[in-house]
Amino acid sequence: MxxxxxxxxxxxxxxxxxxxxxxxxxxxxxxxxxxxxxxLKNADTVDIPGIGQISAHSEGARKQVKFKPS
Structure with missing residues (x-):
């Protein structure tokens, strides 16, 4: 870390x-x-070149953060 x-x-x-x-x-x-x-709170995707994308999705009352490595 x-x-x-x-x-x-x-x-x-x-x-x-x-x-x-x-x-x-x-x-x-x-x-x-x-x-x-x-x-992420605004439901935007964060794209970090060379690392990946972080996005937040709502599923009903539940929020989920996803990471997609590049």
Missing amino acids: ITTQEFTSALKEKMPDLFQKDYDARDTVDIIFACIPRA
């Missing part, structure tokens, strides 16, 4: 010109992680 800190560090390493400070990269990670559940 990758932690938020590992994800933040990887982001800084891959794009050092954009993320010079820890808090810049951390804010970006937080925004990304906040967008995923919001999109």
